[in-house]
Amino acid sequence: METHQDYTGSKIGMWLxxxxxxxxxxxxxxxxxxxxxxxxxxxxLAAWELNRVLGTINTLVLITSSLCMALSIFFIQxxxxxxxxxxxxxxxxxxxxxxxxxxLEWTAKIEHGLYxxxxxxxxxxxxxxxxxxxxxxxxGLHGLHVLVGIFILSVMLVLIMKGKINENRFVPLENTGLxxxxxxxxxxxxxxxxxxxx
Amino acid sequence: xxxxxxxxxILVWLGLVILTGITVSMAGMNLGRLSIGxxxxxxxxxxxxxxxxxxxxxxxxxxxxxxxxxxxxxxLTIFIxxxxxxxxxx
Numbered sequence: 358m359e360t361h362q363d364y365t366g367s368k369i370g371m372w373l374x375x376x377x378x379x380x381x382x383x384x385x386x387x388x389x390x391x392x393x394x395x396x397x398x399x400x401x402l403a404a405w406e407l408n409r410v411l412g413t414i415n416t417l418v419l420i421t422s423s424l425c426m427a428l429s430i431f432f433i434q435x436x437x438x439x440x441x442x443x444x445x446x447x448x449x450x451x452x453x454x455x456x457x458x459x460x461l462e463w464t465a466k467i468e469h470g471l472y473x474x475x476x477x478x479x480x481x482x483x484x485x486x487x488x489x490x491x492x493x494x495x496x497g498l499h500g501l502h503v504l505v506g507i508f509i510l511s512v513m514l515v516l517i518m519k520g521k522i523n524e525n526r527f528v529p530l531e532n533t534g535l536x537x538x539x540x541x542x543x544x545x546x547x548x549x550x551x552x553x554x555x
Numbered sequence: 556x557x558x559x560x561x562x563x564x565i566l567v568w569l570g571l572v573i574l575t576g577i578t579v580s581m582a583g584m585n586l587g588r589l590s591i592g593x594x595x596x597x598x599x600x601x602x603x604x605x606x607x608x609x610x611x612x613x614x615x616x617x618x619x620x621x622x623x624x625x626x627x628x629x630x631l632t633i634f635i636x637x638x639x640x641x642x643x644x645x
Contacts, residue, residue, distance in 0.1 A: 369619060376627045383631045387638050394642055413579050417572065424568040427609045431561050531611075538609045542602045549594040553582035 364528060371532040375539045378502075382543050385495050389550060392487045399484020404551060406471075407492070408462055412552035415458050416544065422451035423541045426510075426534045433517065436524035442517045445510060445530075448537065452507045459500055463493075492551055499547055502540045509533050559614065567608045574601050 393400045429444035470477035473490055513533050516522045522530050578597045581590060607613040612620060 365617065369617075369623075372620070372623055376623060379627055380631065383634065387635055390635070391638055391642050394639070409579070409582075413575065416575050420568060420571045420575065423571075423605060423609055424564055427564045428561055431559060431564065434559075535610055538605050541609075542605050545601045545605070546595075546598050549578055549582075549598050553578060553594050554591050 362526065362528060367528050367532065368535075371535050375535060378539060378543075382495075382498075382546075385491075385498070386546065386550070389491050389495065392484070392491065396482075396484025396487065399482045400488050403485040403488035403492075404554065407552050408465070409552050411458055411462050412548055415455050416548050418451050418455045418458065419541050419544050422448045422455070423538050425451065426537050430527065430531055430534050433522065433527045433530055434524060438517055438520070438523065441530075442514060445514050445517065449507055449510045449514065452503055452510065452537075455503055456500060456507075459496065495547060496551070499540070499543055502543070506533075506537050506540055510537065559611075563608060567604050570604055571601055 425444045425447040429441045429448060432438075432444065433441040466472065467475075471489055472478065473493055478486055478489055510533060513522065513530050516529070574597050578594050581593055581597075584590075606624070612624070615621070
């Protein structure tokens with residue numbers, strides 16, 4: 358039985374969704390930069406306190422997971438379902454690792470009394486309160502995207518193992534990959550803005 | 556479609572890792588205001604690599620694909636520009 362697949366249509370649909378995501382995070386980036394422009398010194402001091410090593414590790418983890426995702430799609434197109442599933446599993450594992458590092462980072466900050474509305478943070482200058490508010494909401498929203506991505510990737514892994522996604526029908530896996538790479542791109546910008554520019 | 560090779564992906568990944576290393580070590584040096592520009596330029600190059608190779612934009616043929624992203628980036632640039640003229644001249 359021949360089923361109709363609109364390859365271009367579904368890809369353009371996915372891209373339209375991704376572009377709306379770019380505008381969503383873009384709005385937050387504008388908010389960040391205008392507050393940074395108004396409180397340069399407070400932002401400088403607050404950014405100094407973030408853990409740069411954990412941030413760098415997470416960047417490398419996410420970049421590598423993007424590579425695994427691209428390889429997974431490459432191998433499904435070549436008809437090698439086993440390698441495709443293996444690389445998809447690696448992508449999921451690295452996504453979980455990213456969230457694990459994020460968890461460590463957040464708990465360390467919360468133990469130091471630095472969380473929104475905490476007594477210690479309220480006593481600090483206004484710019485630092487803004488910095489941590491943006492830090493938690495932007496990395497939090499990004500983390501939520503990673504979590505959703507891991508869920509969708511897991512569904513794809515099941516579909517590959519069941520043979521529902523194969524060398525003739527791989528558009529769902531490609532679209533999931535597009536989403537995962539976009540989440541990586543957002544982190545590529547979040548990382549220098551919060552951890553590096555001091 | 557057949558031009559895609561897995562070696563390309565590994566090279567792109569290597570490029571991303573090297574660029575990450577450059578930004579992190581740049582941040583260690585005290586370059587002042589210049590560092591914001593450099594760090595953002597490197598982030599732009601990195602996202603360009605992901606867009607064109609990992610997300611296959613380099614291999615897409617339709618005019619729509621070639622136009623969509625520049626249009627959205629232009630819209631974002633206009634937003635950023637208007638916001639900053641508002642903040643600077645208020």
